[in-house]
Amino acid sequence: MRIAVTGASGMLGTDVVSELTGRGHEVAAVYHHRPERFGQGPGRPSEYELDVTDLRAVRGLIGILRPHAVVNCAAYTRVDDAEADRETALAVNALGPRNLALACREVGAALLHVSTDYVFDGDREVAYTIWDTPSPLNVYGISKLWGENYVRSLMSEYYIVRTSWLFGLHGRNxxxxxxxxxxxxxxxxxxxxxxxxxxxxxxxxxxxxxxxxxQRGSPTYTVDLAKACADLLETRCFGIYHVTNQGVxxxxxxxxxxxxxxxxxxxxxxxxxxxxxxxxxxxxxSALDPFPLRETIGYLLPxxxxxxxxxxxxxxxxxxxxxxx
Structure with a gap:
């Protein structure tokens, strides 16, 4: 498959690019700030700079690349800063997915959009399912929920992957x-x-x-999450998924x-x-119930x-x- 990964220089995006290139996919690594980590030689992804908040630029690049799928790892993740910088958080986390959804729809590409456990308020005692109604407590959660809503309203071929408490080699955690x-x-x-x-x-x-x-949740390793995202892309079983390492x-x-x-x-x-x-x-x-992840890709994360x-x-x-x- 021809796959574009936005936010490719981030903690999750870097592992997604590595996982997809390792499987032999033709990968376009799309970033806002130039990375120095994709190496040289065969199998190296092509690289493109893009501001996902710029609709015209997004349409232009996706129109040129014409990918079969886009994985959106681009995000404003500074949860506390978002309270005072609502405009930027909404631009990246809400308008960014909207712009990608519009561009993907125009070229017939599927979109895998990475979201968060923070779309829920955490008031219940049991894990949240994909059917539970989101009710975010903070600006970051609101911005991510708006991004989800744009994707769901503008597309039919989408995966929304909610995850939590990320840690990995390529970013602060x-x-x-x-x-x-x-x-x-x-x-x-x-x-x-x-x-x-x-x-x-x-x-x-x-x-x-x-x-x-x-505060209860599931720490999640970006290497494991990247593998699950790659496997989801190959199923074409569209919808919302909760993807975390097991245990709370x-x-x-x-x-x-x-x-x-x-x-x-x-x-x-x-x-x-x-x-x-x-x-x-x-x-x-913010514990997330994984159903129907195992029923779709055949396993749960370790x-x-x-x-x-x-x-x-x-x-x-x-x-x-x-x-x-």
Missing amino acids: FVQTMLELGRKYGTHLTGGECLGQRAVESKSSIVPLRVVSD TTWYEFAKAIFEKTGLVVDVLSVTSDEFSRPAKRPKN SWEDALGRYLRQLGLGVEVDPGV
């Missing part, structure tokens, strides 16, 4: 932030040391990290898992969302713990330690 803070404020456990003993010995020298414990956790438990897997001894303090005030309100529960382990190994991290008693 929660895991990276925790590793940086852990190295700065914690101590490192070397192979063969007793985790319990080191924690006791080092407690007085560790600066506590405050991490929210009342909190930011607090996620942080503790990161430190345990890397041998960092860090004093992690559980705090509530109210105690950790931020400009944008977050949903308390657990978030498995994904985290693979990601850390890619970074050259991870230690085997004796947990002690």
Whole structure:
């Protein structure tokens, strides 16, 4: 297939380009800021610069490329900044998908649009299904929902992929932030040391990290998400999908898992969302029910713990330690 990937220089987009080129597809990597990561040689994607908020430019490029499908990974993802920069968030996250939908419709291309768990308010106790009514709490969530609505109203051949809590090699993410803070404020456990003993010995020298414990969701590795997106494209089973690594956790438990897997001894303090005030309100529960993902592509993504382990190994991290008693 001939496939264009917008947001190709971002954390998810880079992995989508890699997955698709690895499968032998003819890929156009479309970006707003020039990337330096696609390499040289056979199988390398063609590269194009594009502002997805410019309808004329979008129509022009898609008209030239005439892809069979477009994967839209372009997004304004600064959740807190969106509260004060509503215009930019809506331009990228709402008008961008609208422009791509119009252009795709004109050339007969399918559109896979990546969306977010933040379209939901998090007020329910169980995981959200594709049939549940969105009700976003913040400007970012509103802008992403408007983007979904444009795609659904303008096209019939679309995939809307909602995902959550992304981490990957090619962009800033929660895991990276925790590793940086852990190295700065914690101590490192070397192979063969007793985790319990080191924690006791080092407690007085560790600066506590405050991490929210009342928000639940599914951390998702961009490598796994990219594979699922590529598989969805090959099904032509259009519609809305919830695609995350399996399992639900909190930011607090996620942080503790990161430190345990890397041998960092860090004093992690559980705090509530109210105690950790931020400009944008977050949903308390953003767990996503994957039905009918397995029924469509034949599998569910691995657990978030498995994904985290693979990601850390890619970074050259991870230690085997004796947990002690």
